[in-house]
Amino acid sequence: GTCCSYRLRDALHPLWQSPLSVPGGTRQSPIDIQWRDSIFDPYLRPLKISYDPDTCLHIWNNGYSFLVEFEDSADKSIIMGGPLENQYRLKQFHFHWGAINEWGSEHTIDSRVYPAELHLVHWNAVKYESFEDAVMEGNGLAVIGVFLKLGAYHDGLQKLVDALPAVKHKDEIVEFDSFDPSCLLPSCPDYWTYAGSLTTPPLTESVTWIIKKKAIEVDEDQLEAFRMLLFTSPGEEEKRMVDNFRPLQPLMNRTVRSSFQ
Ligand SMILES: COc1ccc([C@H]2OC(=S)NC2=O)c(OC)c1
Numbered sequence: 001g002t003c004c005s006y007r008l009r010d011a012l013h014p015l016w017q018s019p020l021s022v023p024g025g026t027r028q029s030p031i032d033i034q035w036r037d038s039i040f041d042p043y044l045r046p047l048k049i050s051y052d053p054d055t056c057l058h059i060w061n062n063g064y065s066f067l068v069e070f071e072d073s074a075d076k077s078i079i080m081g082g083p084l085e086n087q088y089r090l091k092q093f094h095f096h097w098g099a100i101n102e103w104g105s106e107h108t109i110d111s112r113v114y115p116a117e118l119h120l121v122h123w124n125a126v127k128y129e130s131f132e133d134a135v136m137e138g139n140g141l142a143v144i145g146v147f148l149k150l151g152a153y154h155d156g157l158q159k160l161v162d163a164l165p166a167v168k169h170k171d172e173i174v175e176f177d178s179f180d181p182s183c184l185l186p187s188c189p190d191y192w193t194y195a196g197s198l199t200t201p202p203l204t205e206s207v208t209w210i211i212k213k214k215a216i217e218v219d220e221d222q223l224e225a226f227r228m229l230l231f232t233s234p235g236e237e238e239k240r241m242v243d244n245f246r247p248l249q250p251l252m253n254r255t256v257r258s259s260f261q
């Protein structure tokens with residue numbers, strides 16, 4: 001189908017010339033989540049999310065995406081419950097998106113691609129001293145994935161969109177305060193969860209994925225604002241920051257669990 005040809009073409013995208021695989025990787029991300037193959041797990045608890053907007057620090061363009069980073073020296077913005085054994089601290093959130101609305105997300109649901117995907121990145125501050133340590137551990141990170149789809153204007157996202165021109169180029173950073181990222185979560189509590197990895201180097205297999213079933217809606221102008229960002233630094237030949245997603249990876253010997261029937 002068309003989506004496959006898109007995927008193939010994207011797999012050869014400059015960002016991913018060599019199919020980036022981790023030698024011996026058995027739990028790589030992203031994956032296609034086949035709804036009918038996911039297993040309802042009644043022991044999965046509701047996810048508990050508590051973010052403190054005062055922990056919001058800045059937005060910066062790291063040359064792959066734009067990240068909103070949080071102060072994580074205390075348990076102020078945390079998640080727990082769901083599939084998690086410990087409490088995890090919010091470190092940053094960022095997005096992956098396409099050049100056009102037909103593709104852009106990293107995960108897919110029954111091969112359906114979304115125009116963008118939000119990643120809220122948390123680390124296990126009970127077991128590890130820092131995010132950098134947690135990145136290397138099997139239970140080190142918990143990433144909430146939220147799909148973005150084209151639809152109504154998203155009021156909460158606009159504050160972020162308005163700050164993007166200030167971080168147009170790689171390595172630009174701007175202060176960003178009192179933002180509560182829970183405004184970017186769908187109200188539906190349903191999610192899938194599976195054991196996976198980071199989707200850019202170091203690709204470490206340290207992520208407990210929590211993929212929300214419901215997408216949030218954003219409008220065309222808000223998606224276009226993401227596409228105005230650049231991979232490149234000031235003075236370099238401009239390369240638009242688009243298609244910053246990794247191709248799908250094999251499920252191998254993994255089960256995807258659902259929190260809903
Ligand atoms: C060193 O910190 C990193 C490095 C890479 C990633 C990539 O892995 C996923 S997931 N999205 C990404 O852009 C990251 O995100 C949590 C954090």
Ligand SMILES: [Zn+2]
Nearest residue numbers: 094096119199
């Ligand atoms: Zn990501």
